[in-house]
Amino acid sequence: MSEAAGPLRVPRGLAGVSVADTKISKSASDGSLVYRGYPIADLAANASFEETAYLVVNGRLPTRGELRAFTNGLDGRSHVDRRVFGIMRDLGKQAHPIDVIRTAVSALGSLDREKTVAGEEASIQAKMSVLAANSRRVPGGQRPRLPKEGLGFADDLLQMLTKREASGFERWVFERVLIFYMEHDMNASSFTVRVVASTLADPYAAASAGLASLKGPLHGGANEAAMEMLLEVKDPARVVEFMDKTFREGRKLMGFGHRVYKAFDPRARLCKEYLKQMVERRREGAWLYELCDAVEREMWERKKIPPNLDYYAAPIFYLLGIEVPLYTPIFAASRVFGWMAHYNEQVEENKLIRPDSEYVGATGLGYTRIGERRS
Numbered sequence: 001m002s003e004a005a006g007p008l009r010v011p012r013g014l015a016g017v018s019v020a021d022t023k024i025s026k027s028a029s030d031g032s033l034v035y036r037g038y039p040i041a042d043l044a045a046n047a048s049f050e051e052t053a054y055l056v057v058n059g060r061l062p063t064r065g066e067l068r069a070f071t072n073g074l075d076g077r078s079h080v081d082r083r084v085f086g087i088m089r090d091l092g093k094q095a096h097p098i099d100v101i102r103t104a105v106s107a108l109g110s111l112d113r114e115k116t117v118a119g120e121e122a123s124i125q126a127k128m129s130v131l132a133a134n135s136r137r138v139p140g141g142q143r144p145r146l147p148k149e150g151l152g153f154a155d156d157l158l159q160m161l162t163k164r165e166a167s168g169f170e171r172w173v174f175e176r177v178l179i180f181y182m183e184h185d186m187n188a189s190s191f192t193v194r195v196v197a198s199t200l201a202d203p204y205a206a207a208s209a210g211l212a213s214l215k216g217p218l219h220g221g222a223n224e225a226a227m228e229m230l231l232e233v234k235d236p237a238r239v240v241e242f243m244d245k246t247f248r249e250g251r252k253l254m255g256f257g258h259r260v261y262k263a264f265d266p267r268a269r270l271c272k273e274y275l276k277q278m279v280e281r282r283r284e285g286a287w288l289y290e291l292c293d294a295v296e297r298e299m300w301e302r303k304k305i306p307p308n309l310d311y312y313a314a315p316i317f318y319l320l321g322i323e324v325p326l327y328t329p330i331f332a333a334s335r336v337f338g339w340m341a342h343y344n345e346q347v348e349e350n351k352l353i354r355p356d357s358e359y360v361g362a363t364g365l366g367y368t369r370i371g372e373r374r375s
């Protein structure tokens, strides 16, 4: 592009603009999603969280020995310094859990003593689930719940999040949801991580920025917003009235819509099936499945907008007995593996991400002394 032609204009929100070559994952409008070449349904049916995390981070499925070393590496780095818990406690019970985790990750950036970038990344990955599980407990003045060695990532996170006993199937479902949350090509938080990585700032800085981006209800915050919406509607008979009101007020329905998936989100489809099986096996919670289905049908009828992962992850977490404000922290505990894969890919072939903009403000103004200015 020549200087004279001016900067290249791109659509608002960079919609449809490819900003990088990536080998990590790809979602497409036909409802497909692959991690490192493997379809998501194949991974969901067969892989563990740790295997998938290894795949996303290292580019291929691990051998037994590699998987053991990876899992041990996570276990070995999950200890959180009590000074970090102290900082979390000082934030107090009003603090938003994502703000708590973000502050804790920033603190780790100063307190961790890792000697390599790979060690720093592994430390953040290992500790994020501990920070997530304690992001309400510790600021609320309770003692931290700690990981138990040898449990596995998903079971460990679940036991830190809730004291309710989950069945083997429910634990399997929780692990699937974590696998779905792990990675999603150029989503807002991963792009944020890549922007920070492109300045060659460290992984702690990049992960803190990723958390900031994840917090918003248009991204990670949607799973909590979706659950609050479902709890507000409560009854399938109220869906029409609720939707009329929501759209009359110009609001969006959280947990619906996606930048890439316009027909269906493959992760939401799988989660809907898991939810159905969960309520059938439990013989309770059928109201929640029916409500979700009713809202989905009405939304499709009116706007042809499908539910996304957050919409069906939320009721699964709810039935598992997890408090709603912990839903986005769970997302973070998993997505951090994707973030670190993006961090590495960006740094490997780095080019500072520094776009241009069109100046549409005032021109030609002259400085006026403070006493001569009008408000």
Ligand SMILES: CC(C)(COP(=O)(O)OP(=O)(O)OC[C@H]1O[C@@H](n2cnc3c(N)ncnc32)[C@H](O)[C@@H]1OP(=O)(O)O)[C@@H](O)C(=O)NCCC(=O)NCCS
Residues within 6 Å of the ligand: 013, 217, 218, 219, 220, 222, 251, 252, 253, 254, 255, 256, 257, 258, 259, 260, 303, 305, 308, 309, 310
């Ligand atoms: C995810 C999201 C930000 C994608 O947005 P996008 O690609 O920028 O698309 P837009 O927000 O421009 O939406 C396109 C149209 O669909 C409508 N729309 C999209 N999502 C909607 C929703 N959840 N509820 C109601 N209308 C929605 C928009 O109002 C817009 O309508 P218009 O063309 O009449 O103005 C958007 O769907 C959304 O805000 N969803 C709710 C939050 C959510 O669930 N986020 C998690 C994403 S995984």
